[in-house]
Amino acid sequence: MFSNRRRFLKQVGMASLASGLLEAPGVFAEELTLTPEQTEGPYYPTSLPLDTDNDLLVINNNITPAVGQVTYLSGRILSPGGEPVRNAFVEIWHADNSGAYIHPASTGYASRDLNFQGFGRFLTGSTGEYVFRTIKPGLYTGRTRHIHFKVKVSGRPDLTSQLYFLGEAQNASDSVLGGIRDAQARNSVVVPFVAIEGSTIGALAGRFDIVLSTTSSSVPAVTLTNTSDPGRNPAFRAADSWRLDVRNASAGAPVYLRLWKDNVDFGVSGPYGSVTDNGGLWTLTGSFGAGDVGSWQLQIVIGSAGSRETSGPIALRVSSA
Template identity: 65%
Template sequence: MTFAAPGAFAEQLMLTPKQTEGPFYPDHLPLDTDNDLLVVNDGITSSIGEVTHLSGRLLDAKSEPIRNAVVEIWQVDGKGVYLHSGSGGKEGRDTNFQGFGRFLTGSTGEYYFRTVKPVAYPGRTPHIHFAVKMKGRDKWTTQCYVKGTAQNDTDMVLQGIKDVKARESVIVDFAAIKESKIGELAAKFDIVMGYTPTDMGH
C-alpha cells in the first residue's frame, strides 16, 4: 500500500526493525543520564575511545517527526564492558564512561548523543542499543551497527533480521569529521516507527 502526497515520499518509509533489548540494559542507572556519555557528572576525565557524535530523527512511516519521545542508548565502553553488574570484565570498566544516556525529541524528532564508537566483545559485533519510550505505548528497542565491520556477517542478532533492506537500515557509517583535530566521528541513525500494535511489540 502506498501513500501519495505532495512533497512526500510516494511509498511509506521502511520501518526500523525491532531487536532484542539484550541482557545488559543497566541494572543500576547512573546518576548522570544526560546525552553526553563521555563525561560523568562534573568529571574532567574523558572516556576511552573514538569520540562519536550520534544523531538522527525519530519518524513515523509517513516521514512525520515523532516529538516528546524519550530516546535511550546504552553500550559497552572502550574496553567492551557494559554498565551492568553481570557484564564480563566489569573490574576493568571505564568509570569515566556513562554507558547510558537519554534524550527527549523536539519538534523535528531529532536526537543527539556524544559517545564513543562501540567496540566488539566476545560473541557480538560492535553495536549500540536504542530504546524509544512514548506515553501510552510499550517500550520499543533496536540496535545500531557499524558499517564495514567484518563481524557483522556472523553476528546472530544482526543476521536474525532476514529482510536484507531492513538489516541494512540498522548499519550506519561512523565517518571521520574532517574538521576535527582529535579524530572525532559522526554517525546518523534515523529510526522509523510504525504505529500499529504489531509494530510496537510486547
C-alpha cells in the same frame, strides 16, 4: 574540548556534523522502512547511573573523559510517512572501549572505564531530532560492534533495537544482526560512521533515523531464564533447564515459536498452548540436550504462524556441559 560540556548539551543542532538539513514532512513518496525490533540483550542497566544525559563521554562535571574514539550519533524519530515524532524518549547504552557494560553481569565489569557514562537519554522536540556524544563501542566475544537503543512514546509500544557500524568484519557473522531476515530492514540499522572533517581528535559521526510503527497494539515481551543456574543467566549449558516467559500478548491467542540455530532458519512451529489470562501471560519450560549446543535465536509469534504480532528475537548460546 571536554570541559565545555554545557555548550555541547545545548547544541542539539550537532546533527549537522553528521549530515545536514532536515527534510520537511510529506516529501516521502512512500512509507519508510520500519526500524526492526531486536533483543534488548542482557546488559540494560540494573540501576541507572547518576548522570543519564546525552553526553556519555563525560560524567557530570568530571574533567576526565572516557577512553575511546569520540563518536556523535544523531538522527530523527519518524513515523512511517516521514513525519517527525516529538516527545520521544530515546535511550542508548553500549560497551566501553574495552567491551564492558555498566552491568554487573558484563565481562570486564570490575575493570570497566569509570569515566564512561554507559547509558544516555534524549527527549525529542518538534523536529523529532536527537543527538548523543559518546565513544565508539569496544568489541567483546560473540558480538559485532553495536549500540543498543530504546524509544518510548506515549500511546505506542516501546521500540527496542540495536544499530551497527558499516564495514565491521564481524557484521557478517553476528547472529543478532543476521536474525533480521528482511534485507531492507537489516540494512536500515547498519550505519556509516565517517570522520568529521577538521576534527583534531579523529571524531566520528553517524546519522540514524528511527522509524516507528503507528500501531498501538501490544508487542509481546520475552524473557528466557536459566532455572538450573540463575547466576549464569543468560548463558546455558547442555542439560540446563530453562523457562520461557511471554507477557503483553493477546489474551487467549495461540503461541508459536520461530527458531534459528547457527543462522539456519527452522521456521515457525506450534502452537504451544495459548495465552490463558487477561494479563497476556504465557510460560513454557524445558531443558537443553547435547544436540542443542550452538547459537540460537527465538521469536514468539502470537495468534497464527503468519501473524505480525511477534516479539523481538532474542539470542542465546548453548555450550557443552
